[in-house]
Amino acid sequence: MAERLPPKARAKIPRQLMPERNAAERAGDFGEVNSGFDVALAGKEAQRCLACADPKCVHGCPVGVKVREVIDLVLDGEYLRAAAKLREDNVLPAVTGRVCPQENQCEGACILGKRFASLAIGHIERFVADYERQTGSVGLPDRAPSTGKKVAIVGSGPAGLSCAGDLILKGHTVTVFEALHEIGGVLVYGIPEFRLPKEVVRNEVENLRRMGVEFQTDVVIGKTITVDELFEEMGYAAVFIATGAGLPKFMNIPGEHLGGVYSANEFLTRVNLMKAYDPQHFDSPVYDCAERNVAVIGGGNTAMDAVRCALRLGARNAYIIYRRSEAEMPARLEEVHHAKDEGVQFMTLHNPVEFLGDDKGLLTGARLQKMELGGPDESGRRRPVPMSGSVFVLPIDVAVIAVGTGANPLVQSTTPDMQTNKWGYIVADNDTLRTTKQGVFAGGDIVSGSATVILAMGAGRTAAGSIHEYLSTGVW
Numbered sequence: 184m185a186e187r188l189p190p191k192a193r194a195k196i197p198r199q200l201m202p203e204r205n206a207a208e209r210a211g212d213f214g215e216v217n218s219g220f221d222v223a224l225a226g227k228e229a230q231r232c233l234a235c236a237d238p239k240c241v242h243g244c245p246v247g248v249k250v251r252e253v254i255d256l257v258l259d260g261e262y263l264r265a266a267a268k269l270r271e272d273n274v275l276p277a278v279t280g281r282v283c284p285q286e287n288q289c290e291g292a293c294i295l296g297k298r299f300a301s302l303a304i305g306h307i308e309r310f311v312a313d314y315e316r317q318t319g320s321v322g323l324p325d326r327a328p329s330t331g332k333k334v335a336i337v338g339s340g341p342a343g344l345s346c347a348g349d350l351i352l353k354g355h356t357v358t359v360f361e362a363l364h365e366i367g368g369v370l371v372y373g374i375p376e377f378r379l380p381k382e383v384v385r386n387e388v389e390n391l392r393r394m395g396v397e398f399q400t401d402v403v404i405g406k407t408i409t410v411d412e413l414f415e416e417m418g419y420a421a422v423f424i425a426t427g428a429g430l431p432k433f434m435n436i437p438g439e440h441l442g443g444v445y446s447a448n449e450f451l452t453r454v455n456l457m458k459a460y461d462p463q464h465f466d467s468p469v470y471d472c473a474e475r476n477v478a479v480i481g482g483g484n485t486a487m488d489a490v491r492c493a494l495r496l497g498a499r500n501a502y503i504i505y506r507r508s509e510a511e512m513p514a515r516l517e518e519v520h521h522a523k524d525e526g527v528q529f530m531t532l533h534n535p536v537e538f539l540g541d542d543k544g545l546l547t548g549a550r551l552q553k554m555e556l557g558g559p560d561e562s563g564r565r566r567p568v569p570m571s572g573s574v575f576v577l578p579i580d581v582a583v584i585a586v587g588t589g590a591n592p593l594v595q596s597t598t599p600d601m602q603t604n605k606w607g608y609i610v611a612d613n614d615t616l617r618t619t620k621q622g623v624f625a626g627g628d629i630v631s632g633s634a635t636v637i638l639a640m641g642a643g644r645t646a647a648g649s650i651h652e653y654l655s656t657g658v659w
C-alpha cells in the first residue's frame with residue numbers, strides 16, 4: 184500500500200529506474216537484462232501518477248489498457264486485482280510490459296512527461312504481470328456459454344493470441360494453427376531470451392490453454408490444409424489470418440550469396456528457437472561468431488536483437504551498420520542504450536555496397552559507403568545520401584541483414600479469391616478487418632506490414648469483435 188500524495192509532491196518524485204544486470208556480465212550470457220520492479224519501486228513509481236480525469240495514457244495505448252485504474256490498484260497494494268484489470272484489455276501483459284515501445288504509446292501521451300519524466304507505465308505493467316505469474320494466482324476471466332461456433336486462427340503471434348483470448352471468452356470454440364513447433368510468433372522466434380524469456384511467453388500461452396483455446400503446431404495453412412478446407416471439411420465458421428510479415432528482405436548488392444551472410448530472421452530463429460546459444464544441449468548450426476567480426480545491417484529492433492545475440496555468441500567486434508543517423512533509428516530507445524552499454528559499435532551513416540568473399544565462397548569483408556543526410560523523404564525522415572569518394576572495406580566474417588521484411592505469402596497464394604495489395608499484404612477493411620472473402624478476417628503485420636506487438640494485439644481484438652458480430656448475426 185503506498186500513500187496518495189498531493190499533486191505537487193507527486194511530480195517531485197523522480198522516475199524510478201528499472202534495475203538491470205551489469206553490462207559486462209550480461210553481455211556474456213542470454214539471461215534477462217532487466218530484473219523488474221519490486222513492490223517498493225512499483226509503489227513509489229505509482230505515486231507519481233497524476234490521476235488525470237481524462238487519462239491520455241489510455242488513449243495512447245492501442246488496446247486501451249485502463250492505466251489509471253491499474254495504478255490505483257497498485258497504490259492500494261492490490262496487485263492481483265491490478266493484473267486482472269490489465270487482462271481485461273491485454274492478454275499478454277508480461278510481454279508488452281517488456282517489449283512495447285512505451286515512449287511512443289502510453290508513456291508518450293503521459294501528461295507528467297510534458298515537464299518531467301513520464302510515468303514508467305511499462306515497468307509497472309511488467310511488475311504487476313510478473314507478480315501474478317510468480318504467485319501462481321492468475322485469475323482467468325469468466326467464459327460465456329458455448330455458441331457452438333468454431334473459429335480457426337492462422338498464426339500464433341500476438342495478433343492471433345489476442346484474437347483467441349477474446350473469442351474464447353465470447354463462448355466460441357477456438358483453434359490456433361501454427362506452422363512452427365512453438366507458439367508465439369516473433370515473441371519466440373525473433374525476440375531473444377535476454378529481452379523476453381520464453382518462459383514468460385509459455386506462461387501466457389498456458390493461460391489461454393486453460394481458458395479453452397486449442398493449439399495445433401506444425402500445421403502450415405496453405406500446405407497442410409487450405410483456408411477453403413478449414414471451412415468445407417473442418418466446419419469452421421470463420422477464419423482469422425494473422426501470419427505476420429516474416430519474409431526476409433535483402434539488399435540486392437553483390438556478394439549477398441556468400442557463406443556467413445544471413446537474413447536476420449534466419450539468424451534469430453537459429454539462435455532463439457533452435458537455441459544456438461546452448462550448443463551443449465542443442466545441435467543447431469549457426470556460423471561460429473566466437474572471436475569473429477559480425478556486422479548487422481539495419482537500425483530497428485530486429486537489428487539490435489541480432490547484434491546483441493552476436494555479442495553474446497562471443498563476437499570480437501559486433502557492429503551496427505546503419506545508413507542514417509542515430510536520431511532516425513526506429514529501434515526502441517532502451518535497446519539502443521543497452522546495445523551501446525554492452526559494447527556494440529555503432530557505424531551510423533554507413534551503407535554496405537558489396538560483400539567480399541574468399542575463394543571458398545566465405546564472407547571476408549564489406550565495402551562500406553559513407554553517407555550524409557539530405558532533405559526529408561516520403562517517411563518524413565532525412566534521406567541518406569552517399570558521400571562521393573568515401574568507400575572503404577571493413578573486414579567481417581558474419582553479416583546479418585536486418586533491413587525489413589515482407590508479407591508471408593503462402594496463405595494468399597492458396598486463397599485466390601482473397602484480395603492482396605501490390606506488396607502481397609492482405610486487404611482488410613480498417614474497421615472490421617474483414618477481407619474480400621466471406622468469413623475470412625485478417626490482421627496484425629500481414630495487413631499493416633511490420634509494426635509492433637501491441638498494434639498486432641489491437642488488431643486481434645478488433646477482429647475478435649468483428650468475428651463475434653458476424654457469427655452472431657450471420658450478416659456479411
Ligand SMILES: Cc1cc2nc3c(=O)[nH]c(=O)nc-3n(C[C@H](O)[C@H](O)[C@H](O)COP(=O)(O)OP(=O)(O)OC[C@H]3O[C@@H](n4cnc5c(N)ncnc54)[C@H](O)[C@@H]3O)c2cc1C
Nearest residue numbers: 338340341342362368369373404427627628634635636639
Ligand atoms: C526480431 C524482432 C524484434 C522485435 N521487437 C519488437 C519489440 O521490441 N517491440 C514491439 O512492439 N515489436 C517488436 N517487433 C515487431 C513485432 O514482434 C511484430 O510486429 C508482431 O510480432 C506481429 O505480430 P503478428 O501476430 O502479426 O505476427 P507474428 O508475430 O509474425 O506471428 C505470425 C505467426 O504466423 C505463423 N505463420 C505464418 N504463416 C503461416 C501459415 N501458413 N500457417 C500457419 N502459421 C503461419 C508464423 O510462424 C508466426 O508464428 C519485433 C520484430 C522482430 C522480427
